Amino acid sequence: MSADLPAPAKLTPADYASAQDVRWCPGCGDYAILAQMKKVLANLGIPKEKLVFISGIGCSSRFPYYLDTYGIHSIHGRAPAVATGLKAVRPDLSVWVITGDGDGLSIGGNHLLHCIRRNLDINIVLFNNRIYGLTKGQYSPTSPLGQVTKSTPMGAIDNPLHILSVAIGCEATFVARTVDVHVQHLSMCLQRAAEHRGTSFVEVYQNCVVFNDGAFEYATDKQLRSEHTLELEHGKPLVFGKNRDKGIRLNGLEPEVVALGNGVTEKDLLVHDEKAPQPSLAYLLSRMHYPDFPEPIGVFRAVDRPKYDELLNAQVAAAMAKQGPGDLEALFSSGDTWVVE
Amino acid sequence: MIHEQQPCASEPDQSLGREELDEATVRFCGDSGDGMQLAGTQLTNTSALVGNDVATFPDFPAEIRAPRGTQAGVSGFQVHFASRRIFTPGDQVDALVAMNPAALVTNLPDLRPGGIVIVDADSFTPRDLQTAGLKTSPLEDGTLASYQVFQVDITRLTRLAVKDLGLGTKDADRCRNFFAMGLVYWLFDRPVEPTLRFVIEKFGRRPDVAESNRRALLAGYHYGETTEAFAHRYAVDRARLPPGKYTHITGNQAMAWGLLAAARLSGCDLFYGTYPITPASDILHELARRKNFGVRTFQAEDEIAAVTAVIGAAFGGAMGVTGTSGPGLSLKGEGIGLAVMTELPMLVIDVQRAGPSTGMPTKTEQADLNQALFGRHGECPLPVLAAAHPADCFDVAREAWRIAVRYMTPVLVLSDAFIANGSEPWRIPKMSELEPIEVRHPGPLSNGQPFQPYRRDERLARPWALPGTPGLMHRLGGLEKQDITGAVSYDGANHQHMVDLRARKVAGIAADIPPQTVEGPKRGRLLILGWGGTYGPIATAVRRLWERGASVAHAHLRYLNPFPANLGEVLRNYDRVLIPELNRGQLRALVRAEYLVDAIGWNKTTGRPFTVGEIVAGAEPWI
Numbered sequence: 005m006s007a008d009l010p011a012p013a014k015l016t017p018a019d020y021a022s023a024q025d026v027r028w029c030p031g032c033g034d035y036a037i038l039a040q041m042k043k044v045l046a047n048l049g050i051p052k053e054k055l056v057f058i059s060g061i062g063c064s065s066r067f068p069y070y071l072d073t074y075g076i077h078s079i080h081g082r083a084p085a086v087a088t089g090l091k092a093v094r095p096d097l098s099v100w101v102i103t104g105d106g107d108g109l110s111i112g113g114n115h116l117l118h119c120i121r122r123n124l125d126i127n128i129v130l131f132n133n134r135i136y137g138l139t140k141g142q143y144s145p146t147s148p149l150g151q152v153t154k155s156t157p158m159g160a161i162d163n164p165l166h167i168l169s170v171a172i173g174c175e176a177t178f179v180a181r182t183v184d185v186h187v188q189h190l191s192m193c194l195q196r197a198a199e200h201r202g203t204s205f206v207e208v209y210q211n212c213v214v215f216n217d218g219a220f221e222y223a224t225d226k227q228l229r230s231e232h233t234l235e236l237e238h239g240k241p242l243v244f245g246k247n248r249d250k251g252i253r254l255n256g257l258e259p260e261v262v263a264l265g266n267g268v269t270e271k272d273l274l275v276h277d278e279k280a281p282q283p284s285l286a287y288l289l290s291r292m293h294y295p296d297f298p299e300p301i302g303v304f305r306a307v308d309r310p311k312y313d314e315l316l317n318a319q320v321a322a323a324m325a326k327q328g329p330g331d332l333e334a335l336f337s338s339g340d341t342w343v344v345e
Numbered sequence: 346m347i348h349e350q351q352p353c354a355s356e357p358d359q360s361l362g363r364e365e366l367d368e369a370t371v372r373f374c375g376d377s378g379d380g381m382q383l384a385g386t387q388l389t390n391t392s393a394l395v396g397n398d399v400a401t402f403p404d405f406p407a408e409i410r411a412p413r414g415t416q417a418g419v420s421g422f423q424v425h426f427a428s429r430r431i432f433t434p435g436d437q438v439d440a441l442v443a444m445n446p447a448a449l450v451t452n453l454p455d456l457r458p459g460g461i462v463i464v465d466a467d468s469f470t471p472r473d474l475q476t477a478g479l480k481t482s483p484l485e486d487g488t489l490a491s492y493q494v495f496q497v498d499i500t501r502l503t504r505l506a507v508k509d510l511g512l513g514t515k516d517a518d519r520c521r522n523f524f525a526m527g528l529v530y531w532l533f534d535r536p537v538e539p540t541l542r543f544v545i546e547k548f549g550r551r552p553d554v555a556e557s558n559r560r561a562l563l564a565g566y567h568y569g570e571t572t573e574a575f576a577h578r579y580a581v582d583r584a585r586l587p588p589g590k591y592t593h594i595t596g597n598q599a600m601a602w603g604l605l606a607a608a609r610l611s612g613c614d615l616f617y618g619t620y621p622i623t624p625a626s627d628i629l630h631e632l633a634r635r636k637n638f639g640v641r642t643f644q645a646e647d648e649i650a651a652v653t654a655v656i657g658a659a660f661g662g663a664m665g666v667t668g669t670s671g672p673g674l675s676l677k678g679e680g681i682g683l684a685v686m687t688e689l690p691m692l693v694i695d696v697q698r699a700g701p702s703t704g705m706p707t708k709t710e711q712a713d714l715n716q717a718l719f720g721r722h723g724e725c726p727l728p729v730l731a732a733a734h735p736a737d738c739f740d741v742a743r744e745a746w747r748i749a750v751r752y753m754t755p756v757l758v759l760s761d762a763f764i765a766n767g768s769e770p771w772r773i774p775k776m777s778e779l780e781p782i783e784v785r786h787p788g789p790l791s792n793g794q795p796f797q798p799y800r801r802d803e804r805l806a807r808p809w810a811l812p813g814t815p816g817l818m819h820r821l822g823g824l825e826k827q828d829i830t831g832a833v834s835y836d837g838a839n840h841q842h843m844v845d846l847r848a849r850k851v852a853g854i855a856a857d858i859p860p861q862t863v864e865g866p867k868r869g870r871l872l873i874l875g876w877g878g879t880y881g882p883i884a885t886a887v888r889r890l891w892e893r894g895a896s897v898a899h900a901h902l903r904y905l906n907p908f909p910a911n912l913g914e915v916l917r918n919y920d921r922v923l924i925p926e927l928n929r930g931q932l933r934a935l936v937r938a939e940y941l942v943d944a945i946g947w948n949k950t951t952g953r954p955f956t957v958g959e960i961v962a963g964a965e966p967w968i
Contacts, residue, residue, distance in 0.1 A: 074660075075819075082650070082680065086656055089665065092641055115650050322636075329637060341590055341591060
């Protein structure tokens, strides 16, 4: 930054808003995510010019237009690849990928897998509404079996993908799940994602008011959610329920729901360990689905692993140190040469 | 390692007939595991080092190791060396080295009548013949009646040469190509020293391998010298190339080096995002080794990721380049649309091969021109340049990047398998001879006004504002943008304006490129108009026709979009325009549409380059 510019004042969430009118449907879960994102960015104090939001196609992918940062609203499914190229050459930037269940897992599934396995130091936020909203209501790769949509009038017959299982299968170093209306939890997850070094993957249960309203009611309804979700806390036993009277116990390799009391104590329960080197526990948690289990929310996994951008730039630095900065004329003459008089 | 040495000629053997030639064409052919590409490359380097002009044509199957001894597995490498300027690897072969029956019968049609055939006689057992699908031995059935045939026990003699090194038969037989090379070096009076140096550099860590190859090479050479089978030796004198220091370069290597030079000249770091595909992968291999030049190579998960990663890198201020071949270009189409829409500078290199689909992936073709120009959705213009010969890739890469940054546009560069794998001498430029490439990025803005990412300069280029710059925050994207402000716009009138503007910007490049030149008469009977890899055969053909006094000229297009401003005028200076292309007439259709010139097509799609003879034959009816 140029020295004669005044020191930047502390930014507020409103400072991160762009001039563009926000055009999601009234009541869309995306508004809450945008609001929490601005709050987190202000909280972290990241200068606006250091931020780049990259998205694909879909309702969620309009996100970058609404932030006064750098951004690319790219093409369907390709945001992780765009982000990879950018981060590879500009490790100084804070790079965010905003995607959805169709964009990220259907047309862009391949890029998502490879981006996560490479562990670039970027943040991926996937808005999961289990439907195609922008194309007006077809089923998505996360729509449950049997879901009736415009393109599945007799019900969806393909088995849904469970996003976090996929991310953990790719050995993501940071995996979290949160819910659009649970704003403090959402904010915590975004902040943890931003602070993590490596690819952070956050799934947000996001309600589509028009085409799939109430898809996550079990996880959002104030009366129901403590029975149907389980807030993960590192080092704490897996307890849930309005009265915190139920927990998850391991039975062989399978989790089971148990009622606390009658000789069952918290000591019998599975204890969350987000730093476990092996992803097995995180995977097991990602397989717990409503209605058989409470669905875990929070940070599933947060471990350290070398980052692609760091390794790439380290190779460049190592090559320069070993061979010296490239000399083109020497390179051109490095094979057999001869002189014509 | 730098070798600057005078060509070292062997002592001439006075007892033999020694024939001076202007040029010679030699082809090594054998199984794809027989080391024929290596043999050809070594003969090429050696010939270049003795001062010949050289052009090569490697020809290999798509299969890495097709079943041994079959016709499907034959790999060849043709070397044309001359004491004058040459532009092609030669139409016909003067000397053919065939390591087995399959190689012999598949390559024999290219040998000129009376030409030399050297065969490994040990590889013509009944079993070898059967594997090659032959009922009789071509050594005995009269197939070779009109050639000078030398049956040499290459396998046996190679094994003998390396006998006391303790190698297994398999390893010993791996040296057969060196024996064959040695024999060819003797026959064409080439020094063995450059190849001996290569052997030590390449195999120095495995002394037994180095020593066996050295012995095989010398055994082949001495065999030629001692045996009385060969009545003649041939010599090809040095060519008179323009003065300077030379090296020997393939098209893909020249492309990679051109990219490195362009990055250096523009002060940008090179980011090469790609997905492996024949015949473009060697660009990746070369660049991946050059990290000390600040190059970041990214082997993406697919072609789409490659092009979109390059868009990300371009947004970040790098020199973003992706390379591919036809099928990959199809996959990149949508991404290139985004690059056109976001008006970011980047390069897309298409090393064309015979298509459609997987087609013949190791064979050449020029059939991606339409795809390069039009293969995208929407009105999506971008500049398209084509390299004409291997060393030209170096210049085209730099020129493409100059246009990309000056006009803020993706630029598509066409090469082809013939250029990419072919090689020729290249006069090494000094970096100070090369024009710098100016790149500008706007500085920080602190007046609180929103930055205008689509405000344009006099060339209609928008600013290349980089993330990290305070005050220039902006959002690019695939949605249509309002001119100047860059706000999302669904306004029809604005879209019309932007479609026209993007077209005008690219068309305007015509004012910034050299006018089309011609070789030969400025007006007359016939103009042969070419583009890309047909340069060599056309340039040679017109010279041949000039010797006959024909009124024929050659114009070769480097710029396919936009065309040079004077092209229409050039075309009208001739009675007829002939357009040879390795496709079904793609440039011809364009020229007819653009200039209403009744151009004649001369087309083939055999996966092989034009021969000079074919171009001459195509021109003859019109002169």
